[in-house]
Amino acid sequence: MKRLEKRKGKAVVVFSGGQDSTTCLFWALERYEEVEAVTFRYGQRHALELQCAASIAAELGIRHHMLDMSLLGQLAPSSLTREDLAVADAPEAGGLPNTFVPGRNLMFLSFAAVLAKGVGADTLVTGVCETDFSGYPDCRNIFIQSLNVTLNLAMEENFVIETPLMWLDKEQVWELSDQLGAFEFVREKTLTCYNGVPADGCGECPACKLRRNGLERYLTRRAAAAAGVGAQAGAANAAGMRDEARTDAGGELR
Numbered sequence: 001m002k003r004l005e006k007r008k009g010k011a012v013v014v015f016s017g018g019q020d021s022t023t024c025l026f027w028a029l030e031r032y033e034e035v036e037a038v039t040f041r042y043g044q045r046h047a048l049e050l051q052c053a054a055s056i057a058a059e060l061g062i063r064h065h066m067l068d069m070s071l072l073g074q075l076a077p078s079s080l081t082r083e084d085l086a087v088a089d090a091p092e093a094g095g096l097p098n099t100f101v102p103g104r105n106l107m108f109l110s111f112a113a114v115l116a117k118g119v120g121a122d123t124l125v126t127g128v129c130e131t132d133f134s135g136y137p138d139c140r141n142i143f144i145q146s147l148n149v150t151l152n153l154a155m156e157e158n159f160v161i162e163t164p165l166m167w168l169d170k171e172q173v174w175e176l177s178d179q180l181g182a183f184e185f186v187r188e189k190t191l192t193c194y195n196g197v198p199a200d201g202c203g204e205c206p207a208c209k210l211r212r213n214g215l216e217r218y219l220t221r222r223a224a225a226a227a228g229v230g231a232q233a234g235a236a237n238a239a240g241m242r243d244e245a246r247t248d249a250g251g252e253l254r
């Protein structure tokens with residue numbers, strides 16, 4: 001990807017250590033002079049998720065804020081925060097998946113904005129996505145726009161909430177990480193799995209299936225594109241050889 005002229009300013013990335021938010025972190029690093037990351041502890045099943053976020057931020061040399069939001073875990077019964085609730089494969093008919101944590105993005109972005117104000121950042125970056133949205137209402141673009149207005153009114157600020165993944169599917173999120181030079185990093189160091197298995201994960205939970213399907217589609221497309229380029233190069237070589245042969249033949253005639 002063409003290197004962008006870095007914008008002035010500072011961004012705070014809402015960062016969980018998963019594929020999406022790590023891709024957003026690389027996206028922000030390419031665009032902003034200064035980037036900080038914020039991770040919320042809200043009673044996730046796996047402390048590993050928090051360790052994963054901390055070690056990624058350390059490796060990238062990013063200032064990392066870990067904020068306690070355990071109140072959210074106490075209030076919201078979700079399979080992500082309660083050991084006694086299993087992650088269901090699919091939502092009940094017409095309902096939300098039991099991985100949904102009510103108010104999560106509202107709270108996270110609101111606290112991220114308070115943090116941003118404190119550290120002098122004017123941009124918030126979040127990896128929410130409407131395309132693959134698993135029925136989460138607070139991943140929708142209209143919610144983000146609405147919250148952006150509300151935060152600015154609440155704090156007399158001009159925050160911009162950036163959502164680089166909003167209209168991408170999982171395949172395109174892999175493509176974006178590749179364009180950012182972060183494909184291997186994201187593949188090997190992030191944790192998306194609901195069962196707490198890093199990188200390619202357990203392979204069985206809904207998050208792993210979504211991640212793997214996107215990865216497989218992207219790898220297939222990338223291999224096809226590479227083969228296409230290879231075939232074109234091969235054809236160009238063959239044409240070149242024919243041209244050389246004609247030149248040689250012409251040489252003999254002279």
Ligand SMILES: [Zn+2]
Nearest residue numbers: 193202205208
């Ligand atoms: Zn999994």
